[in-house]
Amino acid sequence: MANMNSALLALADPTRRAVFERVARSPAPVGDIAMGLPVSRPAVSQHLKVLKEAGLVLDHADGARRIYRIDPRGLGPLRAWLDQFWGEALDAFAADLEAHAKDDKDDDHD
Template sequence: MTNALSALAEPIRQQIVERLAHKPMAVGELAALLPVSRPAVSQHLKVLKEATLVRDRAEGTRRIYCIDPAGFGQIRGWLDRFWDESLAAYANAVEREEEKDR
């Protein structure tokens, strides 16, 4: 989880993820859309892949990258748990205020 959040802390990686959210792409396609070189895009994809945020598949001589739902599912699960705890605390606080008002 920490690895995934660290990977997403880098702005270029965020841009890569945003692009891949729209459609799977090869390194060259991504590099054409970003202000970094093709080798830099490859390095960023390697970090994202290690964090299980993207995955790739062979298509001829190219590797096509796409979002890995499993990695983002872990992040979402963590955020949902955090959100659920916050909502429960809020509900408890509202109930205590209502009891005080009675």
């Protein structure tokens, strides 16, 4: 689908994000990717499928092997959403600071 929702869902899982980062460093076949991770090769294959459907990676055949590489355009929607959100959030935060301006200390953290 390659929208922001699927990208966010794909990158939420730590293992899958590790796969993504590995592929981002340099294109590699599935076996090589799986070798650096604590999961089986089919698991990596499934993760790559999700990443591919999210528009985050591209694949092409190389003999019996299948090379995966990153598709940086897949990060576009997510980055755009975050950027638009960044300004909006800062505006709201600043406005809220002006409005209250004094009760900024009574928020309880864990």
